Amino acid sequence: METDPKLGYGGSPSRTTGVNLELHEPARNGVGDGSWSWSTYDSPGCWDEMVANGKPRDECAGVSSYLESLTMAELGDRQRAADLAIEAMGITFTVYSDDGGIDRAWPFDVIPRIISTQEWNTISDGLVQRLNALNLFIDDLYGAQKVIKDGLFPAELLANSVNFRSQCMGMKPKFGTWAHICGSDLVRGGDGTMYVLEDNLRVPSGVSYMLQNRQVTKRVFADLFHEIDIHPVDMYPLKLLDLLNSLSPRQGIVPTVAVLTPGVYNSAYFEHAYLAQQMGVQLVEGSDLVVDTDDCVYVHTIGGLERVDVLYRRVDDLFLDPEVFRADSTLGVPGLMRAWRAGNVALANAPGAGVADDKVVYSYVPALIQYYLGEEPKIENVPTFLCLNDTHRQHVLSNLGEFVVKPANESGGTGVFVGNKSTAAEADDLRRQVEADPRNWIAQPIVNLSTAPTLIDGKLAPRHLDLRPFILSGHQSYVTQGGLTRVALREGSLVVNSSQGGGSKDTWIVDASRPHPFDATNSA
Amino acid sequence: MLLSRVAEAVYWSGRYLERTEATARLVKVHTELFLDLPRAAGLTWTPLLAVTGSKASFDEHYDEVTEENIIRFLTVDANGQDSILASLTAARNNFRVTRNVLPAAAWEQLNQLYLWMAQSRGQAVDRRTRLAWMDRVIRDCQLMRGLLAGTMSHDAAYSFLEVGSLLERADMTSRVLDVQAGVLTGGHGHVGDSSTSTYGDVTWMAVLRSLSAQQMFRRSVRTGISGPEALRFLLRDAQFPRSVEHCLTGVSRALMELPRYELAMAGCAHVQQLLEDADVSALVAEGLHEYVDALQVGIASLHDALTETYFVPATTSDGAMLASA
Numbered sequence: 001m002e003t004d005p006k007l008g009y010g011g012s013p014s015r016t017t018g019v020n021l022e023l024h025e026p027a028r029n030g031v032g033d034g035s036w037s038w039s040t041y042d043s044p045g046c047w048d049e050m051v052a053n054g055k056p057r058d059e060c061a062g063v064s065s066y067l068e069s070l071t072m073a074e075l076g077d078r079q080r081a082a083d084l085a086i087e088a089m090g091i092t093f094t095v096y097s098d099d100g101g102i103d104r105a106w107p108f109d110v111i112p113r114i115i116s117t118q119e120w121n122t123i124s125d126g127l128v129q130r131l132n133a134l135n136l137f138i139d140d141l142y143g144a145q146k147v148i149k150d151g152l153f154p155a156e157l158l159a160n161s162v163n164f165r166s167q168c169m170g171m172k173p174k175f176g177t178w179a180h181i182c183g184s185d186l187v188r189g190g191d192g193t194m195y196v197l198e199d200n201l202r203v204p205s206g207v208s209y210m211l212q213n214r215q216v217t218k219r220v221f222a223d224l225f226h227e228i229d230i231h232p233v234d235m236y237p238l239k240l241l242d243l244l245n246s247l248s249p250r251q252g253i254v255p256t257v258a259v260l261t262p263g264v265y266n267s268a269y270f271e272h273a274y275l276a277q278q279m280g281v282q283l284v285e286g287s288d289l290v291v292d293t294d295d296c297v298y299v300h301t302i303g304g305l306e307r308v309d310v311l312y313r314r315v316d317d318l319f320l321d322p323e324v325f326r327a328d329s330t331l332g333v334p335g336l337m338r339a340w341r342a343g344n345v346a347l348a349n350a351p352g353a354g355v356a357d358d359k360v361v362y363s364y365v366p367a368l369i370q371y372y373l374g375e376e377p378k379i380e381n382v383p384t385f386l387c388l389n390d391t392h393r394q395h396v397l398s399n400l401g402e403f404v405v406k407p408a409n410e411s412g413g414t415g416v417f418v419g420n421k422s423t424a425a426e427a428d429d430l431r432r433q434v435e436a437d438p439r440n441w442i443a444q445p446i447v448n449l450s451t452a453p454t455l456i457d458g459k460l461a462p463r464h465l466d467l468r469p470f471i472l473s474g475h476q477s478y479v480t481q482g483g484l485t486r487v488a489l490r491e492g493s494l495v496v497n498s499s500q501g502g503g504s505k506d507t508w509i510v511d512a513s514r515p516h517p518f519d520a521t522n523s524a
Numbered sequence: 525m526l527l528s529r530v531a532e533a534v535y536w537s538g539r540y541l542e543r544t545e546a547t548a549r550l551v552k553v554h555t556e557l558f559l560d561l562p563r564a565a566g567l568t569w570t571p572l573l574a575v576t577g578s579k580a581s582f583d584e585h586y587d588e589v590t591e592e593n594i595i596r597f598l599t600v601d602a603n604g605q606d607s608i609l610a611s612l613t614a615a616r617n618n619f620r621v622t623r624n625v626l627p628a629a630a631w632e633q634l635n636q637l638y639l640w641m642a643q644s645r646g647q648a649v650d651r652r653t654r655l656a657w658m659d660r661v662i663r664d665c666q667l668m669r670g671l672l673a674g675t676m677s678h679d680a681a682y683s684f685l686e687v688g689s690l691l692e693r694a695d696m697t698s699r700v701l702d703v704q705a706g707v708l709t710g711g712h713g714h715v716g717d718s719s720t721s722t723y724g725d726v727t728w729m730a731v732l733r734s735l736s737a738q739q740m741f742r743r744s745v746r747t748g749i750s751g752p753e754a755l756r757f758l759l760r761d762a763q764f765p766r767s768v769e770h771c772l773t774g775v776s777r778a779l780m781e782l783p784r785y786e787l788a789m790a791g792c793a794h795v796q797q798l799l800e801d802a803d804v805s806a807l808v809a810e811g812l813h814e815y816v817d818a819l820q821v822g823i824a825s826l827h828d829a830l831t832e833t834y835f836v837p838a839t840t841s842d843g844a845m846l847a848s849a
Contacts, residue, residue, distance in 0.1 A: 090635040256525065264621055277624035288527050300528040302680060302834045303783040 035071055036460075038064070041453060043462035047192045049113055049452040059116035059512035062228045067111070072458055078220045079110045079455050085219050091212045092270055107503035108213060109454045110220060113465060113485040117231070117511040123186070123194060124479040126378030127471045129369060131182050134199065134356045135473060136372040138178040141355055142168050152371055153364060157388070160439045161355055162409045163202070165317060167324055167337060168352035174247055177474050179356065180348040181240070181312075183207070186467040186483075187382070188450035195382045195447070197466065199365070201349060201357035203314045207236060207470045208271035210484040211278070213506040231481035231509040236470065237278035239478045240312070244279075246475040247346035248309040255309035258282040258299065260289075262315050262331045272314050284308075286315070291335030295342040310346045317351050359408040359442045360386060387434050387441040396443040397434065400427050403443040405434070420446060449494055452505065454487055464488045466496050467507065482507030526680045530625055532835040533618040534681050537626070538688025540615035541634075545665035546696040547608045550575060551598055552658035553734040555651070569594040574703040575696075578606035592649055599648035599657075600641070608648070608661060609641055625681045630671045637664040683778040687830065690778070694771035694795075695823050697758055700734050702816040728754045735766045751808040760799055768819065769799050775826070787833050791826035798822055 039054045050056060056064035067075070083105070091106040115123075140147050141164070147153045158164055183204025185197040214233050218225055241257070248255030261272035263285050276283035282299065289308065290298050298305035313320065319329040321336040339345045355361070363384035366377045385392040385403070396403050405417040417430045434441045451462035469483030485505040486496035496502040554572055561567050569591050573579040578597070581604055586593045601607040605614075616638050623631055641661070647653035669689075676682055728749045732738040741749070741757050744764070761767040776792045779785040798819055807815055 087639060088632055088636050090631060264617075273620075273623045277628065281624075282525065282527060283530075283621075283624045284527060285529065288529055299525075302526050302528055302531045302684075306525055 035068070037068060041460060041462070043451040045190065046448050046462065046464070047188055047190055047450040048462055049115075049188070049450055049465070050111075051453065057114075059119075059510050060114045061512075062510065063112060063114055063224070063508070066224050066227070075110070075455060075460075076458055081220045082108055082110045082216050085216050086212075089212065089215070091209070091216075093209075093267065106209060106212070107489065108216060109463075109487060109489075109503050109505050110217065111453055111455055111460070111505065112217060112221075112508045113452045113467075113487075113505045114508045114510050115467075115482060117509055118513075119194075120231075120482070120509045123379060123469070126196075127182075127184055127469060127479050128473075128477045129373065129375060129378050130184065130196065130199065130365060131179065131471045131473045131477070133365065133369040133372045134182070134201065135177050135179055137361075137368050138350075138353055138356050139173075139176045140372075142171055142178075142352060147368070147371065150371075152367060157360055157439065158355075161358060161361075163317070163352070163354035163358060165352035165355070168350070171341065171350070171352075173350050174346065175474050178350040178353040180243060180247070180350075180472065180474050182471045182473070183468050183483075184471065186379075186469065187447065189447045190450075192450075193380060195380050196365075197382055198359065198362060199357060200468075202354040203268075203316060203349070204468075204470065205268040205271050205314075206468050206484040206486075207480070208274040209504055210470070210480065210482070210507070211236060212274070213484070213504060217506040229511055229514060233481050236478075236480055237275060239472055240275070241279040241281070243472050243474045243478075244281075244310045244312055244346075244348060247348060249343055249346060250309055256282070256299075256307060257310040257312070258284045258308055260284055260286070260311045260313040260315055262286075262319070266314075268314060275312075281312075282308075284311075286330065286332045289333040289336075291333060291339050295335070295339050295344050297333065297336065297339045297345045308345060310348065312348050317354060320347075320351060359384070359406055360388070360439070363442060382444045382447065385443040387438040387443065392443075393434065393438055397431055400430070402445055404446055405430060405441060405443045408440045408442055418446070449488075449496075452485075452487070454489070454503075454505070456489070456491075461491065463491070464494050464496070465505070481509045526625070526684075528835055530622055531681070531684050532831075533621045534625060534684040535688040535830065535835075537615050537618040537622060538685040539692040540611045540618065541665060541668065542689040542692035543696070544608055544611040544615060545662055546693065547576065547598060547611060548658045548661040548665070549736060550700070550734055551595065551608075552655055552662070553730065555654055555658075556733070557730045571703055572598060575699050576606050577699070578604070581606055591651075595654070596649050600645040609645070612638055612641060622681075626685075627671065627675045629675060630668055633664065633668045633671055637661070637668070678781075680782055683781045684834075686778040687775050690771040690774045691823060691827065693766060694768045694775075695820065697735055697766055697768050697771070698816045698819045698823070700731060701755065701758055702813055732758070737764060737766060740764050752805045755808055755812075756804040759802055759804065769796070772796050772799065782834070784833055788826060788829040791822070791829040795819065795822035795826060 038051050038056060041048075041051050041054065043051070050060045050064065070078070086106050086108055092104055093106055137147060137153075141158065145158075148155050148158065179201040181204060183200040183206060185200070186194055187197045188194050210233060244257045245255055248257075257279070258281055259272050259276040259279075261269060261283060263269065266272070273283055284299055288299050290300070290305065292298055292305075297308045297311070299308050315331050318325045319331040321332050321334060321338075322329045323334045324337040325332070336345070336347075337351065340347050340351065362381065363386055366381055369375055369377045385396050387393040387396060387405075396405065399419075400417075400422075401419040403417075403419045405419070407415040410416075415433075417426065419427075422430075449464040449466060451464050453460040454463040456463070465485050465487040467483050467485050470480045472478040485507045487503050487505055488494055488496045488501065489503045490501050493501065550572060554569070558567055558569075568589075570579070570589060572594055573582050576598065582589075582594065582597050585601070585604060586597060597604060597607060599607055600609045602609060602613075604610060612634075616634055619626060619631055619634055644657065648657045672682070672685060676685075728751060729738060732741050732749070732754055735758060737758060741754065741764075744757065744761065745753050747753070757764060758767055760769045762769060762773070764770055772792055772795050776789060776796075779789050779792065782788075798815075802815065
């Protein structure tokens with residue numbers, strides 16, 4: 001996740017202050033044993049995922065009753081058990097500047113984030129629809145460029161795209177799929193609408209944490225899993241392996257698949273290793289591979305060289321092949337692009353897929369869905385203003401306080417401007433930057449992220465969160481059941497990134513229409 | 525299929541895990557011996573530095589040769605490369621790049637030991653808690669070995685783990701023989717003759733004990749402890765798992781499971797020949813140090829053969845060697 005951290009939406013911090021619950025009030029509960037209720041929980045001005053008007057939402061009722069059956073002290077015990085499990089399992093993430101070591105324990109909140117099956121089905125369909133359209137778009141850009149000729153997508157946007165790779169022109173990857181693995185970020189606004197905030201098509205990370213979070217919750221809430229139908233998430237590695245196998249250029253043999261990692265010092269190394277382990281495939285580094293004169297890729301093994309058919313590469317485009325891209329890259333494999341172009345190795349995601357991972361392209365996705373699929377988008381985009389457009393730019397620059405302004409191709413939250421949290425000097429500076437290079441700036445209205453109850457200092461308090469589901473595309477499509485929920489642990493903060501004080505929650509897709517054993521009407 | 529880089533990391537995982545355990549055994553036994561022997565025997569802590577070959581490194585980091593300094597240096601010193609903590613850290617770093625090959629439960633076990641070790645440092649140095657600390661390290665290493673043996677496929681990766689562990693163990697046995705036997709008797713140049721040292725029996729017992737061999741030796745030999753018998757047992761016994769011979773037999777068995785083993789097997793056979801040729805009675809009287817040197821050179825060449833065959837990738841793709849499937 002540290003490879004693409006970002007800032008969430010700007011929001012007024014004052015709206016979310018002072019909402020911590022006083023949960024140890026014997027007078028209110030009349031028991032004095034640390035029990036509690038939602039009646040004093042409030043997340044003013046925000047949509048809360050668990051509670052509305054002091055009552056749990058329908059899909060949360062079962063979990064909520066269970067949580068209420070525990071005292072705060074017991075919940076604290078579960079949290080400690082989770083922290084211990086994470087430490088013991090060695091679930092870590094990396095902070096580059098951390099002198100104390102190369103990894104840190106993964107910050108995790110035990111209270112799950114819940115989404116109803118009904119809502120998830122719609123979201124899931126919408127995500128598949130989006131990725132289908134994006135793949136058709138990428139395939140078109142590296143092929144006939146109909147979308148430009150038809151006047152939908154301006155040629156100058158492509159000309160200025162930093163992630164367009166001319167070396168990929170004319171390539172026809174299997175199934176027409178360029179972005180095989182996509183991580184889209186979803187946020188919920190104040191009215192409860194779920195929006196796509198961005199689509200990560202290069203080397204999206206985080207899925208291993210989704211899988212591990214579930215392992216941890218199963219350890220600490222084993223009793224609950226027994227009672228409530230929570231959609232399992234652990235099919236993902238198998239689905240990914242199926243997808244990678246299906247990409248093999250050699251038919252009729254069991255393909256050799258490998259995860260290509262930049263190495264142990266990469267912030268997502270834990271995930272690379274975990275996925276390779278879960279799929280039972282090789283975890284390779286660039287130096288393990290060689291491209292021979294036959295334009296095939298081989299790996300150094302104890303028995304000599306063996307051919308590799310499919311690489312799930314977690315190395316950025318520009319580092320893939322020093323013969324074609326950055327000559328100083330030691331992470332890649334000389335000749336890899338040659339082998340790919342010759343059709344002797346499959347790369348997932350395909351080089352150049354990142355052309356659609358651009359905040360300007362993002363604003364075209366609803367139109368692209370219409371254009372390629374003839375369908376209405378099933379999930380909404382956050383309204384986006386392109387600074388390249390004179391009218392849009394002027395509107396944004398004259399109302400900066402209401403907008404989040406972002407560079408189109410940066411990651412890591414770099415250069416993000418939050419209107420209501422910036423000084424006049426910062427605003428002036430931003431204006432100059434936007435005027436100088438309008439193509440690379442977009443603006444979105446400030447939306448307050450939804451919240452969910454989170455265990456903070458022995459109390460449940462609302463904290464802002466987002467959601468990153470993962471979508472697979474190839475011979476068939478697959479969407480994870482839920483995804484990785486990231487939560488800003490600091491009060492009022494909208495920054496969910498783990499390197500900046502963010503944590504995570506397990507995400508449960510729960511059928512709201514099914515009765516649960518904790519239901520009062522059920523047991524009466 | 526096993527990558528060259530991963531094979532090397534697995535091999536080193538095996539070596540460092542064994543080194544972690546072996547160093548803990550050494551410290552434990554030496555501490556116990558210290559309690560057994562009267563002050564007059566003049567036992568010091570420096571033999572421990574000799575066994576681990578880390579005298580120079582110790583002098584770099586510490587001004588004074590004291591029990592506390594030596595024990596700290598060998599157990600929890602994070603600066604040096606010679607401590608138990610450093611060995612386990614190295615094992616963990618190698619494990620980290622082999623996590624998709626080694627079973628997840630073994631990683632968890634190693635990780636737990638590492639976390640515990642890092643936060644219980646003081647207990648390793650304090651004489652009152654030291655033995656319990658060493659016992660925990662030894663037990664957890666054994667637990668990990670059991671986990672690996674019982675849950676991991678005995679495939680090529682497992683062979684490298686075995687070869688690494690066994691070579692390290694053979695190496696450690698030979699060092700203990702060399703240093704413990706020599707130094708404990710006060711550097712008389714010959715060992716095992718009880719008449720030259722009041723505590724000769726105790727000394728040989730200690731040598732056997734450093735290698736957890738005392739009980740098995742008694743069962744096997746069923747006489748009193750004599751130098752030649754102890755030496756024969758530790759070098760050549762076919763059944764005792766820490767004898768050099770037993771380690772080398774294990775190495776050759778593991779090598780059989782690997783492709784292209786000829787060079788490494790020749791290296792292994794060379795060391796086995798040295799063992800067969802050893803005249804233990806003569807060595808007890810004279811030349812043990814030189815003999816152990818020859819053994820260690822042999823073990824080092826075997827390591828080089830492994831590196832050359834398996835770990836160093838071919839540099840060009842010209843005439844690339846294709847796997848025979």
